Amino acid sequence: xxxxxxxxxxxxxxxxxxxxxxxxxxxxxxxxxxxxxxxxxxxxxxxxxxxxxxxxxxxxxxxxxxxxxxxxxxxxxxxxxxxxxxxxxxxxxxxxxxxxxxxxxxxxxxxxxxxxxxxxxxxxxxxxxxxxxxxxxxxxxxxxxxxxxxxxxxxxxxxxxxxxxxxxxxxxxxxxxxxxxxxxxxxxxxxxxxxxxxxxxxxxxxxxxxxxxxxxxxxxxxxxxxxxxxxxxxxxxxxxxxxxxxxxxxxxxxxxxxxxxxxxxxxxxxxxxxx
Numbered sequence: 001x002x003x004x005x006x007x008x009x010x011x012x013x014x015x016x017x018x019x020x021x022x023x024x025x026x027x028x029x030x031x032x033x034x035x036x037x038x039x040x041x042x043x044x045x046x047x048x049x050x051x052x053x054x055x056x057x058x059x060x061x062x063x064x065x066x067x068x069x070x071x072x073x074x075x076x077x078x079x080x081x082x083x084x085x086x087x088x089x090x091x092x093x094x095x096x097x098x099x100x101x102x103x104x105x106x107x108x109x110x111x112x113x114x115x116x117x118x119x120x121x122x123x124x125x126x127x128x129x130x131x132x133x134x135x136x137x138x139x140x141x142x143x144x145x146x147x148x149x150x151x152x153x154x155x156x157x158x159x160x161x162x163x164x165x166x167x168x169x170x171x172x173x174x175x176x177x178x179x180x181x182x183x184x185x186x187x188x189x190x191x192x193x194x195x196x197x198x199x200x201x202x203x204x205x206x207x208x209x210x211x212x213x214x215x216x217x218x219x220x221x222x223x224x225x226x227x228x229x230x231x232x233x234x235x236x237x238x239x240x241x242x243x244x245x246x247x248x249x250x251x252x253x254x255x256x257x258x259x260x261x262x263x264x265x266x267x268x269x270x271x272x273x274x275x
Contacts, residue, residue, distance in 0.1 A: 061243040066250070069243040086217060086228040087255065089145070093152020094213040098206055100153070101160030105205075106190065108161070109168030119165075126158045130219040137220075148220040148228075155216030156209040163205030167198035196274040203267040210263055214256045 043063055049055045050062040057065075073079035104122070107114045133151055141147035171194050179193040195202070221230020229248050236245035 058242070061246065065243045066247045069241070070247050070251075073244070073247075082227060082229055082232050083251065083255070086221065086230070089148050089152055089220075089228065090210075090213045090217050090259070093149045093217070094156045094210055096149075097153040097156025097213065098160045098209050101157040101205070101209065102164055102202070104157075105161040105164030106168060106195075109165040110190070110194070115165075122158075122161060126162070130155060130216045134219060143225075148217070148225065151220040152213050152216050155212040159208035159212055160202075160205040163201050163208070164198065167201035168194060171197045199270050199274045200267075203263070203270065207260060207263055207267075210259055211256065214252065214259075218252065 046060070047063050050057065050060055070079065073082075104118065108118055108122075109115075130151065133154055134147075137147040137150055141150065175193060175197065176189070179189055184192060217228070218230040218233070221228040222234055225231040229252055232248045233245060236242070236248060
């Protein structure tokens, strides 16, 4: 290659290097800003296809009509009640289900005898779809709060149980032996060595459990509720209010993400504290 051609190559970087530079520039942007790109692009496309008439308004309402439906419910005071009751059900069910999953998961993960007695039965129950529990709970507990919260407990229990049990089975045996040589055993060994070793796995299970709690909540409220976001979905469908239906779906996504973000903050604190 001549000196002139080499100089041209240096002055005109290859497309691959140019693309790499663009990617590096994009990645230097704040993470929250990058995360907003897809939602904003989705809203922009949604606005375009509805306003331009590509999609009929009775098939997909405009974003502005969905926002207007939200303000309408806010002014009536109903939206806050629906959000409040659903959030309460999720938090109660998630708390009780996670604690139960943590306790039984630790028992099965640490005891071969408990695993032999409980492992197969719990794994079988985990395969039961959420909607299959609803008729049974309604018959046992009627249509009140107990049946709804219990269904959320069921949804939150299995992810925590599974992740904790599996994680405790795979704790480094040398670490446990070293702890026992210092006189640690029983609950003290569990609290000071085994649980801290599986903190990331515990929070992975908790985040899955939180997502499951919202899923099971909607299943409960779809079939037997007079308040809540799941009820609002059914009520909007029955009344042909597609704007309210889409608004409710968006709210479920938003509040699901908010609660997951709060749990993520707790996870970072726990990892710093215990690992």
